[in-house]
Amino acid sequence: MPQTDRIAQGLKGGWKVTDGATLTENQTHEADVVVIGTGAGGGTTAEILAKSGLSVILVEEGRLYYQKDFKMDELTAYATLYQEGMSRVTKDGAIAVLQGRCVGGSTTVNWTSSFRTPEATLNYWVDNFGLKDLTPEAMAPWFDGREERHSIALWDMPPNLNNDVLRQGCEKLGFNWQVIPRNVKGCWNLGYCGVGCPTNAKQGALLTTIPGALDNNARLFHGLRAEKLIMNQGRIDHLQATAMNADGVTPSAITVTLKARHFVVAASAIGSPGLLLRSNIPDPHNRIGKRSFLHPVNATVAQMPERVDPFYGAPQSIYSDEFNFKNGVGGPAGYKLEVPPLHPALSAGVIPNHGQAQLNNMAALPYTQSVIALIRDGFHQDSPGGTVSLRDDGSPVLDYPLTDYLWQGLREAFYSMAEIQFAAGAERVRLMHLDSDWYTSWQDAKNAIASIAMKPHRVRLFTAHQMGGCGMGSNPENSVVNSFGEHHQISNLSVHDASIFPTSIGANPQLSVYAFAARNSVRLAQRLV
Amino acid sequence: MADSSGVQPPHSELIQPDRRSFLKAGMGGAILLGTVSITAGLAGCATAPAGRLSAVGTRMDARYQFRFLSRDDIQIVEALLPAILSPALPEQPQAKRLAIAATIERIDAGIYNFGAPNQKELRQLFDLLNFGVTRVTIARVWSSWPNVTTAEADAFLERWRSSSIGLLNNGYVALTKISNVAFYGYKSNWHLSGYPGPPKYAVETLPQFNNA
Numbered sequence: 001m002p003q004t005d006r007i008a009q010g011l012k013g014g015w016k017v018t019d020g021a022t023l024t025e026n027q028t029h030e031a032d033v034v035v036i037g038t039g040a041g042g043g044t045t046a047e048i049l050a051k052s053g054l055s056v057i058l059v060e061e062g063r064l065y066y067q068k069d070f071k072m073d074e075l076t077a078y079a080t081l082y083q084e085g086m087s088r089v090t091k092d093g094a095i096a097v098l099q100g101r102c103v104g105g106s107t108t109v110n111w112t113s114s115f116r117t118p119e120a121t122l123n124y125w126v127d128n129f130g131l132k133d134l135t136p137e138a139m140a141p142w143f144d145g146r147e148e149r150h151s152i153a154l155w156d157m158p159p160n161l162n163n164d165v166l167r168q169g170c171e172k173l174g175f176n177w178q179v180i181p182r183n184v185k186g187c188w189n190l191g192y193c194g195v196g197c198p199t200n201a202k203q204g205a206l207l208t209t210i211p212g213a214l215d216n217n218a219r220l221f222h223g224l225r226a227e228k229l230i231m232n233q234g235r236i237d238h239l240q241a242t243a244m245n246a247d248g249v250t251p252s253a254i255t256v257t258l259k260a261r262h263f264v265v266a267a268s269a270i271g272s273p274g275l276l277l278r279s280n281i282p283d284p285h286n287r288i289g290k291r292s293f294l295h296p297v298n299a300t301v302a303q304m305p306e307r308v309d310p311f312y313g314a315p316q317s318i319y320s321d322e323f324n325f326k327n328g329v330g331g332p333a334g335y336k337l338e339v340p341p342l343h344p345a346l347s348a349g350v351i352p353n354h355g356q357a358q359l360n361n362m363a364a365l366p367y368t369q370s371v372i373a374l375i376r377d378g379f380h381q382d383s384p385g386g387t388v389s390l391r392d393d394g395s396p397v398l399d400y401p402l403t404d405y406l407w408q409g410l411r412e413a414f415y416s417m418a419e420i421q422f423a424a425g426a427e428r429v430r431l432m433h434l435d436s437d438w439y440t441s442w443q444d445a446k447n448a449i450a451s452i453a454m455k456p457h458r459v460r461l462f463t464a465h466q467m468g469g470c471g472m473g474s475n476p477e478n479s480v481v482n483s484f485g486e487h488h489q490i491s492n493l494s495v496h497d498a499s500i501f502p503t504s505i506g507a508n509p510q511l512s513v514y515a516f517a518a519r520n521s522v523r524l525a526q527r528l529v
Numbered sequence: 530m531a532d533s534s535g536v537q538p539p540h541s542e543l544i545q546p547d548r549r550s551f552l553k554a555g556m557g558g559a560i561l562l563g564t565v566s567i568t569a570g571l572a573g574c575a576t577a578p579a580g581r582l583s584a585v586g587t588r589m590d591a592r593y594q595f596r597f598l599s600r601d602d603i604q605i606v607e608a609l610l611p612a613i614l615s616p617a618l619p620e621q622p623q624a625k626r627l628a629i630a631a632t633i634e635r636i637d638a639g640i641y642n643f644g645a646p647n648q649k650e651l652r653q654l655f656d657l658l659n660f661g662v663t664r665v666t667i668a669r670v671w672s673s674w675p676n677v678t679t680a681e682a683d684a685f686l687e688r689w690r691s692s693s694i695g696l697l698n699n700g701y702v703a704l705t706k707i708s709n710v711a712f713y714g715y716k717s718n719w720h721l722s723g724y725p726g727p728p729k730y731a732v733e734t735l736p737q738f739n740n741a
Binding site for chain 2: 067094349362456
């Protein structure tokens with residue numbers, strides 16, 4: 001079977017790729033466009049701009065890892081591929097934040113689910129944020145194009161049992177369920193998407209748009225931290241960046257100055273507002289970092305009578321939107337139901353126990369199934385999102401207060417998940433909650449959920465989807481960029497990542513980011529060429 | 530670290546009955562932790578990374594260089610791990626000591642990758658546990674860490690787990706999470722989760738595993 005690695009070949013073939021850790025002196029470089037971030041947004045942008053003949057410099061704080069590094073080992077992957085070594089949390093520590101930090105960004109470590117932005121979400125933006133040009137009809141060609149670019153198609157192998165339990169439970173209860181579209185080509189169905197695809201099947205930024213940009217003369221600096229955009233006469237003059245040491249954690253003494261005609265920020269919904277705040281970008285209405293959304297996630301686990309082996313097989317292949325838009329787009333908090341893969345380190349970190357109880361939990365892992373609910377936040381006045389601000393050291397942190405509206409949705413989600421697991425034959429079900437026992441019947445679970453304390457820290461919460469913070473809108477008083485990601489005040493600044501979404505997506509956001517970045521980059525290329 | 534015998538039982542109003550309300554007050558937690566870090570340093574607690582420790586007496590691999598945990602932090606983790614991991618650890622004393630030592634090294638390596646901001650948060654947590662006054666009043670652990678029994682460590686963990694104060698729940702989750710991940714996530718312990726590891730055929734076929 002062919003084992004040609006696109007990245008290894010490109011590096012041999014003369015791609016302009018520089019590891020910040022190898023730099024020994026301060027330097028300045030110049031290009032038409034500097035793109036900050038190499039994830040779904042930055043990769044797409046760099047490829048489209050480079051193909052249109054513009055010179056592009058890509059900047060990535062994380063390091064370049066590719067097939068040779070992807071050995072299906074959790075501890076190595078969490079330490080190297082994730083933000084803050086997988087320890088990122090919201091300001092009060094109540095929500096664990098899973099987010100990539102490497103070339104390819106979160107697309108290098110995501111579970112490959114690739115949904116179009118739901119029509120209800122686009123229509124909500126049209127109606128509430130003056131984004132008249134973002135109708136489902138207008139966006140459809142951009143989704144088509146990105147589905148082709150990233151080989152996105154419905155998963156055609158049978159789901160693993162972990163996912164099939166969700167299907168079976170929904171089927172029994174008459175709930176809607178669907179197969180998940182995935183961005184893979186020749187997938188081996190191994191189950192290690194979250195630690196860097198070992199077979200090069202995943203068609204994330206790392207193996208599509210980043211190579212596409214580098215083939216077209218773009219230059220990539222990795223291990224280089226974007227510190228500040230420096231303004232001169234109302235425009236951004238240059239980016240000031242700091243090289244990182246080879247450990248990927250500590251900065252070196254080397255600074256790199258990057259000059260360009262235009263700057264595209266695509267450093268994630270936490271990183272992009274952070275960079276704009278550090279840079280003191282004009283923000284007359286105090287909008288940068290506001291309305292940050294997370295799809296807050298809660299979870300239940302079930303013990304099944306047969307082996308589930310939740311660590312093997314495509315991690316996500318079945319979902320249910322039964323409860324996502326059920327009560328209207330702006331009604332009580334809706335949620336999408338999916339399944340997480342369960343490997344030992346992730347499970348041990350997520351299940352809150354110690355001693356004998358934890359050993360019992362872990363020993364049962366092969367028989368363990370889990371369902372997660374992704375709360376659709378940002379569509380209601382009682383779900384205004386969180387706020388990104390800067391710590392004393394200039395690093396960004398997200399404060400995300402949980403409102404009663406969200407707690408209500410999370411409690412409803414506990415009901416749905418437990419009911420589905422029992423309907424699919426679970427012997428017992430437990431909530432990821434400090435006060436939860438194992439419940440041996442749906443009735444017991446239902447009684448417990450009715451009164452369990454919905455409080456930060458006691459409910460274990462997660463997010464793998466960070467959105468907003470540089471929201472788009474037609475009115476500069478309540479947004480940072482326009483519908484093309486162009487900054488309202490600074491003419492040579494665009495934002496091309498999930499931070500432009502004015503609400504959460506209501507689905508895994510990868511394809512939404514690809515599509516908006518493609519649309520906005522084609523427009524930007526027309527402006528600059 | 531000042532010996533616990535030198536620490537008087539709590540008497541100030543800051544740390545006795547008002548302790549809970551003080552911690553509950555929104556930003557009180559963060560301010561308290563920051564204050565403790567400074568105080569712990571002044572009181573002589575080791576807050577600097579331990580670097581390389583002698584294998585003699587510490588059971589540590591002398592080649593491993595600690596980059597976050599201080600000598601005092603290591604004593605805390607040594608006291609807590611038997612309670613966090615208890616029945617999963619080997620029974621044979623020497624094997625148990627080695628398993629604990631190796632887990633502590635992986636905890637340190639993991640924390641190093643957390644980066645400066647989260648290291649600072651953990652520094653404050655360890656300082657709170659190191660500093661005699663806060664160890665006694667907030668963790669309610671009366672002995673110095675090397676003298677804490679597994680039962681006492683377990684009782685401490687249960688108190689923080691069941692506390693109505695979110696900050697202490699958070700401390701429980703932080704301590705157990707870094708320990709559970711470093712232990713159960715490590716190859717030698719995968720069997721405890723019934724996890725056979727990456728599929729053999731993939732390991733045999735994929736080029737990145739070919740060390741020839």
